[in-house]
Amino acid sequence: MKRSHSVDADRQKPINPKKKSRKQKESKAGPVSNADDTLPASIDEWQWSEIAPGEMLQDMGGFLSLEEIDGVDVVEEGGAFSFRPAKAKKNKNGGKDRPGKASPYSPLPEKLTKKFIAVDDFDESEAADASNVEKDETKEDDEDDKNSVDGEDEDVKEKDSENEEVDDAPDALNQDELLETSPDPNDADMSAWTPFSLPAPILADLQTLKFTSPTPIQSSVLPHALKGRDIIGAAETGSGKTLAFALPILAHVYRTRMANKHNPGAGAKPSSSSTPRPPTALILTPTRELATQIADHLRSAGSNLLVRVACVIGGMSVHKQRRLLQRGADVVVATVGRLWEVMEDDPAVAGALRKVAFLVVDEGDRMVEVGHYKELDLILRAINGKTPDGAGEKEVRQRKTFVFSATMHRELAKKRKKGKGDWDSVLAKLSFQDPLGPLRVDLTRDNFVSSGLSEGRIECEASQKDTYLLYLLLRHPSRTLVFFSSLPSLKRVASLLQHILPNLPTPRTLITLHGHMQQRERLKHVEKFARVEGAVMVATDVAARGLDVPGVEMVVQYGVPKDPAVYVHRSGRTARAGEKGAAIVFVCPEDNKAYRGICDSLKKKSGIEPFPVDASLLPAFSKRVELARSIDGVEHGESKEKTEKLWMKKMAREADIALDSDDSSDDETHHKATKSKTKNPASAAAKRDLLALLKVPILPSKLRGGFITSEVNLAVGGVDDTEGGTSADVVQKLREGLKSGEILPTKSRLTAHKLVKTQS
Structure with a gap:
């Protein structure tokens, strides 16, 4: 409560603003009361404290002073006001004293600061995404704090890895035990790997991953790669090329771990100095998704080694990636654009990469394209110890070089326009150090596609593509990947399908993937596509290379790509690892030139087989x-x-x-x-x-008696037998489909792969 005094101007005395008030003089001002807990009768007897008004109030005529008092409440009763001593208030924390005010000179507790983010590391886009994700995941926070889940966000994994203490032996408490891990003799037989003499911990990881025997490319590459040969390998998509170059790297990491275990002083421990510890291997890829996938494979196949993998890709925090490299990693997996950015800003990183024991260029033919070749050239010069002008040769560690691709053979013989580079010049810049020269292993088939892949074409007008696409998606309900050559076309079709797929009696999930999305969102969409059964992904060519999603049964190419290699890689997203799949391409009159070029390149003299379509159903889809x-x-x-x-x-x-x-x-x-x-x-x-x-099922327009023909077989979609069936069988299949509520009755679904094989 406050009161003021006013006097005549001639009686006003100047007030010294520096004069201490009664409240300032008293060490502690308690509530004003007497022994009976009542206030003195005269207001002047209360313990008022003077407030210095400051210079701006000194010139106000008639104003003398301002006073205040603590511990007095104003109470209204029946329109009259009275004053009473204030009642003591309890603290909200149960009567406990509140903690003292924070001192600006005292450090904050570690519990409070451990979640702080450095200003240089703050990413507004990531923070915005994180705030949206938190709303959907608040119920899972308690479990996530206790247990690490498989679907953990990549940023969280990266942050956790940075907070760990990094030394020469990660997690030294159990690494020695893991290095002694061997395959379980009661589990799958791993004798097929015996000729390669792989370390027991790696074999145990392969057993866990159910990789019980090597693929042809692995059997051809491993004996030479493990002996130190440089390799140029080519094999069809989904053939296991990643493990072909990953296993020699992991074997080298194992030998290094064992050497450091028996001779602790031999290992170079990372420190806080400006020179990072050299990694064992550097793996270069053309796309972010491929880099992330390779990093995951390395962690899985090297889990018993506790292999440290740093993924250096665009779209993620460059400051975090620099710190990961500074602290030391066994393997660096990177896209060339982001890696060159880091190397250019930090010469110490370039110096460390100059000492790698393995250099891998995956999907190498893509590196010669515009936007990649310049950075690749600069990186190769740097790790070869040369300055940008080619001078300044420095000491370079003896290393092994691996180059892999599914379309290597064609690209080695293919010259590109000036400025795009060619494979002969790229291979020369790799500086192979094998005295015998690089060993070339080419297991590609004549048509460059997987043996389990069925190819088909649908000839139509451009305006009919949407109808045929909906026909394929509903006629063959399976996990499907649809490729587009342009982003506007993708967005238009995605918007169209969004009105249809989620509203089906059995809803389908539509997922998009393109280069204009944030990297974090791209990774989440890929994970969702792999997790949701029957999902449909519409994507640009960012998904054409290296994307390994199990269960993709059908790939649809909305347009004909101009480059035959793009067609091969798109088609290679299905029929992987010995599975079956179908690749269907829409061919319009304006695409004939590109289509003939693909057929010539893939040695298909008669062209791609037509994909059978029941024309009687198309009006309903249209x-x-x-x-x-x-x-x-x-x-x-x-x-x-x-x-x-x-x-x-x-x-x-x-x-x-x-x-x-x-x-x-x-x-x-x-x-x-x-x-x-x-x-x-x-x-x-x-x-x-x-x-x-x-909601209305699309039924065949006509059924004929006698034996089932191929036309009726295609229309029903549930008959897998082309001989000996009757119309009664067809009717029964249709009834089963109607009861299931499907748009197209497919109780015993005839896959697109089987459909092409039946007609060819």
Whole structure:
């Protein structure tokens, strides 16, 4: 409570603002009360404390001073006010004394600061994504704190790895025990790996991963790679090339671990100095997804070695990656653009990479493309100990070099335009150190695709592609990957399918993947595609190389790629590791030139086999596509109009220009319509019609008696026998499909792979 005194101006005395008040003089001011817990009768007898008014109040005529008092409450009773001693208030923390104020000179406790982020490491986009993710994962926080889950975010893994103490023997408490791990004799037989004399801990990891025998490319490469030969390898997609170069690297890591175990002083321990510990291997890849996948394979196959893998890719925090390299890693997996950025900023990293024991260039033919070749050239010069002008040769550690690709053979013989580079010049810059020269291992087939792959083509007009795509997705409901050559085309089709796939009687999940997405989002979408059964992914060529998702049964190429190598790699996302799959390409009249080029390159004189389609079902699919297009067109127009108005309003505000009244009224009308959630009548009607159609099964238009022909077989989709069946069998299959509620009755589903094989 405060009170003030006012006197005549001539009686006013100057107040010294530096004079200490009674409150400042008293060591502790308690509540004002007497022994009976009542206030003195006269207000002047209360223990007032003077407040210095400061210089600005000294010139106010009639104002003398301002005083305050603690421990007094003002109480109103029946319109009258009275004063009473204030009651003591208990602390919210159960009566305990509050902790003292923080001192600006005392450090904060470690418990509070361990989650702080350095300013240089802060990434606004990652922070925004993290805040959105936290809302969906709050229920799992307690479990995540206790146990590490398989689906843990890549950033969290990276942060955890940075917080660990890194030394020459990671997790020294159990590493010695892990190095003694051997395969379980009661588990799968691992004798097929015996000729390669791989260390027992690595064999135990292979047994855990169910890799009980080597693939042909591994059997051909490992005997020579383990003896120190340089390798140039080519094999079909999904043939196991990653383990072919990973196992020699892991074997070297094992020997290093054992040497350090028996002679602790021999290992170079990383320190806080500016020179990082040299890694054992450097693996260069053209795409981020491939780099992440290789890093995961290395961690799985080297889990008993506690192998440290640093993934240096774009889209992630470069500061974190620098620290990982500084602290030391056994293997560095990197994309060339980000790695050169790190090397250019930190010469110590380039010096450490100059001493790697293994250099691997995976999917090497992609490196010669625009946007990759320049950085690759600079990296190779740096690790070879040369300056950008080619001078300054320095001491370089003896190393082994591996180069792998599924289309190596063609690209070695293919010269590119000036500025794009060619394989002869790239191989020369690799500086192979094998006295006998690199060993070339080529296991590619004549047509460069997997033996389990069935290829098919659908000839159609450009306007019919959407109808045929929906036909394939509903006719063959399986995990499917659809490739597009351009991002606008991908976004248009994805928007179209979003109106159909989630609204099916058995909903399908639609996932997108393209280069304009943030890296964290791309990784999550790949993981979701691998996890959700029957998911459909629409992607650009960022998913064409190295993406290994089990269970992909069908790949659809929405357009014909210009480069035959792109066709091979797209098709290679299915029929991997001995499995079966189908690759279907849409061929329009304007694609004939590119299509003939692919056929010539893959030695398909008669072209790709036509994919059988039941034409009688296409009108039903076309009607659904047209409704989805009309809905998408209306929504796209409304979104575009809204965006333009918002842009115009923003520009006017920045330019300090007043909009016309008509424009303002339009904005208000639009805002009210949006707020009240009113919908466009045409769009709402189209949505109702589409939802009604999607609930109706699409049945064969006609059935014929006698033996089932190939036409009826394709229409039913559940008959896997082309001879000896009757129309009664067909009817029974249709009834089973109707009971299951499927759009197309596929109780015993005929896969696209079997369909092509049956017709060819």
